[in-house]
Structures are given as structure tokens and as C-alpha cells.
Amino acid sequence: MKQKDSDKPTRLKSGFWIILVAAAVLELTACIQYFCSRAAIQQEAIDRAQTELRLAELEINVHTVAIEEAAQMLAMMAERNLSNPQAMYASTRVLLQTLDNIESAGIAFIPNYYPQYGRWFEVCSSRTDKEGEEAIYTRQIGGPNHDYLNTEWFGNGLTIDSCWWCEPYLDDAGAKTMVVSCTYPVKNPKGEVVAVVCIDLSLDRLSHISNYLQVYQDSYYAIKSSTGLSIVDDPDTIPGRKYLTFDEEIDATGWHISIIIPEDILYADLRKMGLIVTILMLLGLALLVFIVYRAGKDIKVLMTLNSQKERMLGELEIARNIQMAMLPKTFPPYQNRPDLSMYGIILPAKEVGGDLYDFFERDSKLFFCVGDVSGKGVPASLVMATTRSLFRSFSAHEHDIAALTGEINDSISETNDMNMFVTLFIGELDLKTGELHYCNAGHNAPVLIERSNGTVVEMLPTIPNLPIGILSGYSYTPQTATIQRGDTLFLYTDGLTEAENANHEQYGEEKMLEAIRAFETAQTDLKDPTAAKREIEALLDDVQAFVGDAEQSDDLTMLVVKWLPVEGEQTETKQPLRHSIVMRNDIQQIPTLAEWVESLHIPEALNMTMNLALEETVTNVMLYAYPNEKGKVLIEAEKTDEQITFVITDSGVPFDPTAKPDADTSLSAEERPIGGLGIHLVRQIMDKISYRREEGKNILTLIKKL
């Protein structure tokens, strides 16, 4: 079996595309999410930084404004006490005592303003770490070592007529740290600037204030003066690291506060999230790959099963054709046999079926059979084929219909491992006399349509017997009937009577008989050779109309045999006695006799008594006519509207049951003889009994009037 190689690449390709698309979608989603989060974080950082900056600015302003006011206040005090240089000492000291946040305060005079002090005169108070009086250290610091005249702050203070914050510098004399000073001019009454007030703000203190500018871990801030000198230092930025910077300017002093946030700190969480999402995505993809691979394997299994199924269906199709070919193709009338018209069909429920029919004509005799193998499908069809070939081969040499059935049964029973059985009806119709010998093996009784006296549609009296294949060596009881020209035999399998519609109702025997009756009454031309086929078509239409859309549950078979009248043909028929049975000289056949009487469909009230009368008669024949030997008893029955007639014929020793005296029923129990009851009963039951001996046969006739 060739595997389709194009399957594999197709499978791989489609699986590959699925994974690719899924990965692309996932990656796209992740990227979008990443950038949105990033933007959100950035915005958050901006908002926080700006808020903090503003707060810082306010805080710083608080301090700077306080210092500016202090500077102005000191200048004012100095201006009032210009004539008293000693007062300068006190002023600066007082200022420091009053305002806690000032590190040092000084008043620096222009050269030689106080001649007694010489060129430099700068009074300064600053804080020490000592306690009490010595907490504030007040002194004059101007001198050649501290030439304040050349400092920037002094220069600015002289020229600028308002508070001025100078650039940071190291105050070696006063606070001895990096400071930033606020200067303010001191003017004499003439408005000339005579001194500069200088109040220092230690940068340490500033860095202290701005603690909350650390908004993120590892983020830092810087405060720079307007010229870019560092007031609060920023640690060295690492080259290559990316930073976000936020600025705010402090109006009063012209300083710039910046918050500097390393980007990797800012986006640290985002990066972590991104990593987790990526891992999850890869796991998801791995799972997808696994699923696609497994699905691919399942698809492969499915496709293999599919191609196997198709191959099987193909072979079943061939088997069906073979089976259909086994059926006879052409139906009578044949050229040399114009008085026989037949038609048959089989509708199998599956591709191959277990129903069969067969027929052939030989020496003016028609051999035919209809059968139904238990089950359906391939096993049934095999048994069907076997049965059919046995029928053909055995009927070539076997003329006794009961023996024929027995041989087929023995053959099938021997090889019956699967316990399959076949119901079979075999018939042999003498096309010269209309005598029908038949033997039933568990099959449905055929329908006999008699046309010689109106249209009578009835089941052919049939003993069931056992189906073929159940008991090897079983002895089949044959039967005989006589038909007239124009009569029809309708054979079928239970696929017809048990055909179900959607409501699980069965078509049934009644409907079948009705349909046959309808057709036959309408069919007036008894010589019509097309009638057989049309009869089957009519039945098929009727059952299909009943079944509707429901699925066919069993093989459906029909076979019609019509014995046509022909111009000038003389029929060598005897006076018809409709039904007969041949029994062996065996007490065990008595139940079979009961079945046969049952099948005659005599009025129910008489069934038991007729049965009893026949049983008693036949038993006597077996006892007295065939005391020691095997023999056969022929029982014929004829029914008219007025009476039923039974004729019992045997070829045993002469025996006249009517000669026996009747039993005396008035005797008591002790006096009653054991024998004699049988004949007594027959006499009681039947209206007329007559005996004759003819050609070595005992012939007893029993008549019961209806």
C-alpha cells in the first residue's frame, strides 16, 4: 500500500504556519504592552519628579527668602549704627541668635571706612559647636589674609542694589565650608554704598533640606547656580548609562534644581515583567508546537483509516456485483416455455446481502427456492453463495424434495462453525400437471393466489420444519399442493413483512396480502407475460411508500411464479385435492401432523377435533397397517364451503378401521377395556367415514360438514 508522500510536507507546512502566526501575534501583543507600560512609567516619573521639584523649590525658597530678609534686616541695623562700629559686632550676633537657620552673618565695609580700623573691616558672627555664649563666635575677620574686597560677593554687593545670591565658594574664614552667600548693600544717609551685608547659607544645609528629592532608588538631584557651579553636587554620571533629567529653576536665586533618574532603575520593573512575559510566551509557543505535532499524528492515523475504509468499500462493491451476477438474469417466459412467467428481485440492506433466490427449469419441471441467511453483510453473503450452489448441484440428481432439503441441511450443518442458519423454501412445480411439491425449512409460507374461482389470496399451508444448518440429519417433511393455470405463487423473505418505517412499525403480512390482492384483482389478463414483473413493482412501491425515508434494516427479496394458461395446452390434472402431506411411519411425526392441520386454517372451533381425528386415524394406520415396517402415509385435505374432506392413504396391510366395533361408554371404569377409544373418537367427531381398498392401498375418507 502506497503512503501518500505529499501528506507529510503539507502537514509540516500548515503546522509551521500556525506556529508562526501565533508567535507573531503573541510578540506583537507583548511589544504593544511593553511600550504602553514604558510610556506610562515615564509619565509617572515625570509627574513625580515635577511634583518633587516644586516642593523642593518651595522649601528652598522658604530658606532663601528668610535669609534675604535677614540680610535686609542686618543692613538696616548697620545703617542705623553707622557711626558706631562696635555696634556691628552686636548686630551680627543678634541676628544669629534670632535666626536659627543662618550659619554666619557678616558686614563688610568699603576700604578705610573706619579709619581707626584701617583698610579692612568685616565683622562676622558664625556658629560654633560649643555651648552657651561661645556658641556664636563674633570677630573681625577682615585683613590681608582675608581680603574680602576682591571677592566676587563683595564686588556684586557693592554694585547690585538688591539681594544677590552669589556663586558658591569656600568660606575659609567664616563658616569654613562651601557656602553660598546672600549680599545686600548698606547705604549711608547719602545713599552711597558703604558696606555689604553677607549672609551665608551652608551648602551642607541645602543638601540636608533636599532629602526628599530622591524620588527613586539610585536617582539623585543636583542644584546648580545660574552660572553652572555646583551647589549640591551630583555624583558622577556613568558614561553609557541613560538618564532622565528634570529641571526646575528657582527664581530668587537663579539656581537650577535637577532630578536625575537612571533609566534602567526607572524601567527595572518593566524589564522584569518583560522577561517574565517573554518566558511565558516561549512556554506557550512550546505548548503550541507540541499540540500541533500531536494533532498532526492524529490526522495521519485518521487518513490511514480513511484510505483503508475506502479500499474496503471498493471491495464490497465488487463483491456485490459478483453476488448480483449469481442471480438468474433472464426470467421466463422462455422461448420453449411460454406458460411460465417469473420475476424476482433482491434489495440487500448493505453492500452485500444474505437473501437468495434461484430457479431453473428441467424436463418440464420448475425448481425454485427462496432463502434468508441469518445476519447480513459479508458473512451472510458467503453462506448464501454456498447454499445456492448446493441447491443447484444437489437438485441435479435428487428428485425427492424432502431428501434434497435434508442433503442441503446436512452439508451446511457440517461446516457450520459460526452457527449461521438459513431459512429456505424449495419448490418443484410440474409444468404439465400443476402439481407442486415443496418443502419448507423455517421460511415464511408463500402466498398462493388462485384465479380459477374468483381471486383467492391465501398463505400456502406450510409446515415450518427447522431452518437449514441447525441440526444435521434432521428429517424434513415435504408437502404437496396442486395449482391451476392462472395461479400465482408469491415468495418473499421477512425483509418485506418486517420492513420498518420511521415509527418502527412493520409493514406486516396483512398489508402484503392486501397489495397482492389489489394487484391480482386488477390483473384480468391471465396470459399477460409482463404481469409478474409488474406485480413485484407494485409490491415494491407499496412497501417503499410505507417505509418512507427510514433506513432499510434487512435484505428484501421477492419472487413471483405464474403458471400461465396457454392456447390449446391440455392440462393433465387430477380432480384437485388441494393440500397434502406425506408422513413416515413414526409416532414422532404426530406433532408435525398437528402443525400441518394448523396450517390448513380451518375454522378454529374445529381445529382440535380435526387434529384429534387425524391423529387417531394415523396412529391406527401406523399400528395396524405398518406393524413392522417402514412406510408412508399420505394425508390429503380438501376444503370447500360445505365440508372438509380428509383422505388417508397408506400401502400397508389391509386394515379397515370402520370394521371395529364402537366402544361402550356406559361401562364402568373397571369394566372399560383399554383399547377402542381411537376409532370411537373418530366416529364421534367426523360426520362420514368410508374405507376402501384399492391397488394395494388402504384409502380412508373422513368428511366433516361445516
Next chain:
Amino acid sequence: MTTTIQENGNQLIALFNGRLDTAAAIPTAEAVKPLLDAANCEIVLDCSQLEYISSSGLRIFLSIRKEAAAHGSKVIVRNINADIRQVFMMTGFISLFEIQ
């Protein structure tokens, strides 16, 4: 056709089930042998499941009846259906037995 015999104190009850025709008469005759030897008891022939009887079956009933009389036992025939009754009528057996 099956025949079963039950003992119930002084009663022997024979149950016939099926069709007592000529073929069935042979095994049934075997089955009722215990009844033929029973002395001084009441023999009940329960025919409620008996569908059919022919002369061979009647013979069996008659022999039971004769033997019972000889052994001092009583025979009762119980629950015969319409068909059996008709046969009993035709043969006069209706007066040979106590029918219940």
C-alpha cells in the same frame, strides 16, 4: 409435554403440562408409574396446563383410575379446559372420574 408429581400429605398431585398426544404418551406413561402403586391416598390429576389429549392419553388416565380402585385410592381430575372436556364427553370419561 412434561409431567411432575408432588406429594402433599396424603395427596399425590400430577401436573400435566402441554399436549398429551400419541407421541407424548410414551414418556408420560413412564412418569406416572408412581401413581399406579400408590395406596390409600388421593390422586389429583391437575390438567390446568393440559392443552390437548388423545386416546393414548385417555388410556393413561384410565389405567390410573383402575389401579387406584384396586389400591383403595381416590382419583380426582382437576381444571380441564373446554377441549379436554369435549373429549371426555365424547368418550364417556366424564362420568368415570370426579371432575373438579
